[in-house]
Amino acid sequence: MGTGQLATLIMQGFDGPVYPIHPTEKTVLGLKAYARIEDVLDVPEMVVMVLPTGIVPGLLADCGKAGVRAAVVTSGGFREVGGDGIALERELTAVAREYDIAMIGPNCIGVSNFNIGLNTTYFPYEQEPGGITIISQSGTYSCHIYGHTKRMGIKLSHTVSVGNSVIIDLAECLEYFADEPTTKAIAVYIEGIPDGARFVEAAKRASANKPVVALYVGGTGPGARAGMSHTGALAGDDAIYDGMLRQCGIQRATSIEELLDWCWALSTQPKAPGDRLCILTNAGGPGASMADTASRYGLRVPILSEGLQARLREHLPHTAASINPVDITFLLDYKALYDTIPRLLMESGEVDGIVMYGVFGTLLFRTLQAALKGRVDYDIENLVPMYMGLIEGFSRLPAEYGKPVLVSSFWGRDDDALEYLTDVGVPVYPSPERAVKAFASLSRAQSPRS
Amino acid sequence: MGTGQLATLIMQGFDGPVYPIHPTEKTVLGLKAYARIEDVLDVPEMVVMVLPTGIVPGLLADCGKAGVRAAVVTSGGFREVGGDGIALERELTAVAREYDIAMIGPNCIGVSNFNIGLNTTYFPYEQEPGGITIISQSGTYSCHIYGHTKRMGIKLSHTVSVGNSVIIDLAECLEYFADEPTTKAIAVYIEGIPDGARFVEAAKRASANKPVVALYVGGTGPGARAGMSHTGALAGDDAIYDGMLRQCGIQRATSIEELLDWCWALSTQPKAPGDRLCILTNAGGPGASMADTASRYGLRVPILSEGLQARLREHLPHTAASINPVDITFLLDYKALYDTIPRLLMESGEVDGIVMYGVFGTLLFRTLQAALKGRVDYDIENLVPMYMGLIEGFSRLPAEYGKPVLVSSFWGRDDDALEYLTDVGVPVYPSPERAVKAFASLSRAQSPRS
Numbered sequence: 088m089g090t091g092q093l094a095t096l097i098m099q100g101f102d103g104p105v106y107p108i109h110p111t112e113k114t115v116l117g118l119k120a121y122a123r124i125e126d127v128l129d130v131p132e133m134v135v136m137v138l139p140t141g142i143v144p145g146l147l148a149d150c151g152k153a154g155v156r157a158a159v160v161t162s163g164g165f166r167e168v169g170g171d172g173i174a175l176e177r178e179l180t181a182v183a184r185e186y187d188i189a190m191i192g193p194n195c196i197g198v199s200n201f202n203i204g205l206n207t208t209y210f211p212y213e214q215e216p217g218g219i220t221i222i223s224q225s226g227t228y229s230c231h232i233y234g235h236t237k238r239m240g241i242k243l244s245h246t247v248s249v250g251n252s253v254i255i256d257l258a259e260c261l262e263y264f265a266d267e268p269t270t271k272a273i274a275v276y277i278e279g280i281p282d283g284a285r286f287v288e289a290a291k292r293a294s295a296n297k298p299v300v301a302l303y304v305g306g307t308g309p310g311a312r313a314g315m316s317h318t319g320a321l322a323g324d325d326a327i328y329d330g331m332l333r334q335c336g337i338q339r340a341t342s343i344e345e346l347l348d349w350c351w352a353l354s355t356q357p358k359a360p361g362d363r364l365c366i367l368t369n370a371g372g373p374g375a376s377m378a379d380t381a382s383r384y385g386l387r388v389p390i391l392s393e394g395l396q397a398r399l400r401e402h403l404p405h406t407a408a409s410i411n412p413v414d415i416t417f418l419l420d421y422k423a424l425y426d427t428i429p430r431l432l433m434e435s436g437e438v439d440g441i442v443m444y445g446v447f448g449t450l451l452f453r454t455l456q457a458a459l460k461g462r463v464d465y466d467i468e469n470l471v472p473m474y475m476g477l478i479e480g481f482s483r484l485p486a487e488y489g490k491p492v493l494v495s496s497f498w499g500r501d502d503d504a505l506e507y508l509t510d511v512g513v514p515v516y517p518s519p520e521r522a523v524k525a526f527a528s529l530s531r532a533q534s535p536r537s
Numbered sequence: 538m539g540t541g542q543l544a545t546l547i548m549q550g551f552d553g554p555v556y557p558i559h560p561t562e563k564t565v566l567g568l569k570a571y572a573r574i575e576d577v578l579d580v581p582e583m584v585v586m587v588l589p590t591g592i593v594p595g596l597l598a599d600c601g602k603a604g605v606r607a608a609v610v611t612s613g614g615f616r617e618v619g620g621d622g623i624a625l626e627r628e629l630t631a632v633a634r635e636y637d638i639a640m641i642g643p644n645c646i647g648v649s650n651f652n653i654g655l656n657t658t659y660f661p662y663e664q665e666p667g668g669i670t671i672i673s674q675s676g677t678y679s680c681h682i683y684g685h686t687k688r689m690g691i692k693l694s695h696t697v698s699v700g701n702s703v704i705i706d707l708a709e710c711l712e713y714f715a716d717e718p719t720t721k722a723i724a725v726y727i728e729g730i731p732d733g734a735r736f737v738e739a740a741k742r743a744s745a746n747k748p749v750v751a752l753y754v755g756g757t758g759p760g761a762r763a764g765m766s767h768t769g770a771l772a773g774d775d776a777i778y779d780g781m782l783r784q785c786g787i788q789r790a791t792s793i794e795e796l797l798d799w800c801w802a803l804s805t806q807p808k809a810p811g812d813r814l815c816i817l818t819n820a821g822g823p824g825a826s827m828a829d830t831a832s833r834y835g836l837r838v839p840i841l842s843e844g845l846q847a848r849l850r851e852h853l854p855h856t857a858a859s860i861n862p863v864d865i866t867f868l869l870d871y872k873a874l875y876d877t878i879p880r881l882l883m884e885s886g887e888v889d890g891i892v893m894y895g896v897f898g899t900l901l902f903r904t905l906q907a908a909l910k911g912r913v914d915y916d917i918e919n920l921v922p923m924y925m926g927l928i929e930g931f932s933r934l935p936a937e938y939g940k941p942v943l944v945s946s947f948w949g950r951d952d953d954a955l956e957y958l959t960d961v962g963v964p965v966y967p968s969p970e971r972a973v974k975a976f977a978s979l980s981r982a983q984s985p986r987s
Binding site: 091098116117163167223226238304305306308309310312343374379406450451461496498520 | 538567617618674681683685688726752755757763764766767792794816821823824826831832833837838840858867909912949969971
């Protein structure tokens with residue numbers, strides 16, 4: 088696992104000096120290795136320890152003596168296994184306190200800061216840095232998810248796997264990231280919080296500064312049992328946590344997917360000024376699903392005024408619906424679709440943002456063109472500049488009007504328009520309902536403690 | 538749109554004769570075109586009509602006179618737009634009845650049967666045929682979703698977009714697919730059902746033969762309004778539909794994603810004999826999330842017996858948990874992971890199936906290898922046969938033991954092991970919670986009317 092973590096660090100492009108410590112190897116992954124921390128002439132800013140449990144406290148003390156003041160302890164086998172592990176964790180904690188070491192862990196995967204290419208996990212993050220910071224009592228949710236974020240185009244700022252949290256815990260992370268400027272939204276994964284009062288104080292301060300969303304899994308018997316054997320977390324009653332999170336101004340997600348979905352919108356889009364959603368679609372089914380979901384998640388889908396509907400209908404085919412959902416059905420006038428109609432809606436004052444289904448680039452045309460080679464020749468490349476110009480303009484609408492635009496599509500980043508939108512911060516959700524739920528989070532974020 | 542539909546039909550590899558009808562063109566997409574149906578010497582088994590609304594009834598009559606007995610009417614502008622559309626739809630219905638034409642539509646995208654390469658939608662389905670049939674009041678949900686199914690590896694048998702359903706409706710489709718042998722699970726998208734009694738009868742018969750899952754979106758004000766302007770559907774109270782679906786033995790999904798997620802499991806895996814889930818994981822966070830979700834969705838996560846736990850621990854590291862979730866933490870013994878441990882669980886009689894998090898092939902190794910070129914050389918290809926042999930054996934466990942195995946991973950089909958599993962019918966869900974909800978559907982399917 089240590090080799091994996093070092094490999095990721097190298098791959099991520101961290102450009103500070105890295106000193107592998109290994110009892111026998113002379114080099115590790117091409118880097119000169121050292122037998123002991125004392126052999127390193129420099130004082131490392133941070134150590135990452137992946138070692139058999141029993142020798143961790145002693146070696147952390149050596150690091151402390153060498154002047155190290157920050158540590159990630161990946162090794163497990165402490166409190167979470169009970170028995171001797173509990174005593175070993177006490178010993179480790181005492182060492183960290185004695186040498187004033189800001190220790191993350193034990194039983195964690197550590198920290199990432201993608202702004203400087205730092206990644207102590209064993210998973211590479213193959214994207215640009217973004218605005219979401221993940222603070223997690225699960226190491227997995229701080230790194231395995233990079234496959235998910237890459238596929239979706241969700242971009243991260245930092246991740247912290249707090250593990251057993253004996254020195255640095257969720258509350259301390261919330262305090263830090265409340266003011267950390269690249270963090271635009273904070274995702275928190277919780278199995279149990281031992282010091283509720285401290286957490287509440289930190290969480291209130293953080294959520295006053297930026298949106299915070301939490302996933303709490305300890306509120307059911309099996310969830311609590313799993314958390315106990317995972318990080319030794321003490322879980323509590325679901326309703327109590329629910330109320331506590333609400334009091335802190337923290338939105339509660341029900342799955343890891345929702346946690347990231349919502350933070351994606353919250354870290355890239357303006358908050359919705361209210362709860363009035365406009366659904367813009369080229370397909371009736373997604374329009375109806377989105378309207379139904381909006382209603383179930385506390386949003387209104389207001390009937391548009393006669394005047395606005397009349398202005399919209401100037402640009403719509405006769406089969407279209409203008410009431411809201413605005414269902415354009417089949418429209419080849421892309422200027423109307425990506426510019427005129429969204430602007431009429433954004434300017435109207437009748438809605439607080441748009442969820443749009445039916446944005447697409449050239450993927451479908453390219454697929455058909457490849458299949459019809461010889462039967463028909465049309466030059467897709469000629470269309471691209473016009474098309475992408477409209478998509479670029481469309482992506483700037485949220486900033487222009489101060490209202491969010493979210494997109495839903497069954498295609499993903501293999502389509503050029505959808506790739507562009509996610510790159511520049513317009514989330515594209517893989518199902519209509521998920522886009523609407525993310526919009527609801529943008530609406531709730533406007534008045535977090537209501 | 539007609540050109541798009543023809544392009545898809547060609548691309549899909551339909552090998553029967555296709556006759557484009559066009560008033561002026563001599564060829565369409567390389568096929569000889571005909572000015573009128575009467576000019577075609579053959580009697581086509583089915584016509585697809587994409588025409589201005591007003592001329593549809595007259596031309597359908599021409600088809601009827603020519604002997605055509607099946608039609609897909611894609612054209613919209615009928616009942617769903619009100620006014621003259623209502624009268625035109627009556628006229629069209631009378632024509633279909635007069636000539637005994639099995640008509641799908643109007644205002645629909647038609648039918649697909651991937652077993653014979655028939656696809657009248659304008660989206661290509663780029664996969665092998667599978668076991669899910671979609672019957673939908675939304676054309677979009679019968680075809681736009683092919684991007685989603687391809688990305689996930691979900692395989693379809695048929696799709697039917699019923700549109701305004703004046704001749705063939707949801708009930709008739711349910712009657713047909715109840716006995717259609719390639720259909721293993723039926724997904725139904727509903728905006729409103731005009732003839733409840735007929736639907737209930739057909740649905741009860743279908744769900745007695747195979748699992749049926751429905752998404753109903755007309756139960757909220759905005760959902761009902763959207764459905765009305767979409768297909769002119771008359772929606773009804775949410776609670777009434779909820780009870781009606783339950784009485785029919787139909788499971789109710791809350792989103793299009795869930796509809797397909799559940800049908801994926803139902804069309805590929807054995808039903809769960811009961812409600813006892815075993816969670817097998819290499820990561821504590823997903824283990825805890827899955828346990829929590831299981832509890833919320835009516836599943837039990839039973840504590841395994843002392844005897845079984847002891848047998849499991851023979852193959853687990855000391856940091857692992859054996860209680861359930863079985864959290865293997867960090868284990869490089871792939872034989873134990875994919876064979877010994879799952880078999881102990883399946884044979885135990887203590888659980889009704891497994892949801893596993895932590896299946897992976899070589900994607901991570903390949904990514905790291907590429908990044909570390911020159912620093913380290915290890916030959917992934919040597920590992921592949923051993924690895925894939927274990928994955929193949931793992932994929933056969935559900936059939937061997939008559940209990941389902943579902944997988945969750947944040948990677949997708951870009952990983953070789955996950956691609957293989959989805960190809961052979963072990964669903965891989967992109968989030969732990971979705972895998973558990975799909976398992977719950979396999980458990981409910983065992984006693985559909987309870």
